[in-house]
Amino acid sequence: MKTFAEFGLEPKVLQAITELGFEESTPIQEQAIPIAMAGSDLIGQAQTGTGKTAAFGIPLISKIPREEEKIVALIMTPTRELAIQVAEEIGKLTRFKGLRSLAIYGGQDIGRQIRGLKKKPQIIIGTPGRLLDHINRKTIRLDDVQTIVLDEADEMLDMGFMEDIQSILKLVPEERQTMLFSATMPPNIQRLAQQFLKNPQHVSVIPKQISAPLIDQAYIEVPERQKFEALSRLIDMESPDLAIVFGRTKRRVDELAEGLQKRGYSADGLHGDLSQNQRDAVMRKFRDGSIDVLVATDVAARGLDVSGVTHVINFDLPQDPESYVHRIGRTGRAGKEGTAWSFVTPREMDHLHLIERVTRHRITRKPLPTMAEAIEGKQRITAERLLAMVEDGGELNEYKGIAIQLLEQYDSVQLLSAAMKLLTGDTKDAQIELTPEDPIRAKRRGGKNDIRSGRKPNGGYGGNRTGSGTGTGTGGGYRGNRDNASGGTSGSSSSRGGYSSGYGSNSSGGYGGGYKGNRDSGASRDAGAGRSSDRKPSTRPSSTSTRPAKREDYDI
């Protein structure tokens, strides 16, 4: 692997990289940085947690002169949390060079963003909706942009940002460098690339197994109604440093977070119906370790990089294999090891096998942790806490008098056991009832779809997403359900129906029909509930007929 000094970077950027503790470049960085530094357009694909942010970030900041006063670089991300995180990483990389960067995302006070823009940042990192909002208000001009990055491009398109991205890209001078990073290369990404990238170089570091090799993957077959018990036993047994628990819907996440709190875990929930302030607060608490279990919808599946996440638990299986890869990729990052567990209800076994096939990775079956294992795990933690304090020494003096007295009267094993029992906490656990979710099921699946060939595992829907089919068949699948759910709040369900049927008519359509639908059928109760859109309604194009709604508007 190359050291960063070998890329001919300026000293101030090198200094920042050293400060970040990066010693050698990762494979995607080694390949992408020289190409990007030479100014070429680029399409990058690499496993989760392998440093794609710096792969585009380093060349991007290298190009910008310190005295620049205009917006010359724009990075787009699918979620707000990711915009914030990428802005932080860019901030760290430009620390010594002294560039200004700003995150622009929905849900944050626009006045505050406008004040930030007055400081003349050179680099903007934002979600497409809010970016367009600023463009329409003329608070952001893209006339001088020389570098564009689309991070998690496939996810942005999945979330319905295609038109927004196209509108934005059309406003950027043609003389520019465009870099696109995507987990997959479905047809719509390819079209986007064709339309907006010039002779892009493909940089792909994707080994045989798509998921990161450092993640130990296991599953537990467990009936829906026993899942919560399984979760608390698993957490007790494994005692993660930090864990992310993924739930299928917003309601699920709320119930899980509340249930875990009732049982005394330090947990909190993250999903798209929370205010941005709440979302920020939860992420802050998770990053600084004041909570150790983050319960989240797929809003946290992509790109999030929190060091110390040792466990990812799929409380509910994800919609599709690709989402599985991204979810578990929140652990096992930057060369560290991680563990991923998935709960699979008996009726979801097919779906699990589908995930195994597409990811080309066997997921090990493990038994439900027993009560004894859970208790043992808890006791181990208590013992560790005790020992840490013993090794710490000093501060115990004021307890020693009473300890000696007690030991004179009682058996030492008896005493220590009692102390440990107190420390471990009450084992009488609160009863937690969750609203049951329908199982996710894999129906039928087309032959060659796989993440690495760039096709969505659910059958190339990317190519059809802007289709205008007219069928009403049930194979139409998830978009159809999703749209029904949202019909009352944005757009008409019938117009969107055309879109979904286009998907269903795909050669391998029907596969997505059942399992996508499950998630979204629950969306109706959540749709519109206090969410804050990433965009102003006025920026919505009038012809919404072929436009999928954003994922955030639904159930994550």
Ligand SMILES: Nc1ncnc2c1ncn2[C@@H]1O[C@H](COP(=O)(O)OP(=O)(O)OP(=O)(O)O)[C@@H](O)[C@H]1O
């Ligand atoms: N060369 C390096 N050496 C050590 N650590 C690195 C290096 N490059 C990046 N990292 C760290 O690795 C972690 C993962 O990086 P990053 O978030 O960019 O991954 P990613 O490839 O974008 O993952 P994802 O697909 O999940 O978005 C970050 O904490 C980052 O600081």
Ligand SMILES: [Mg+2]
């Ligand atoms: Mg990333």
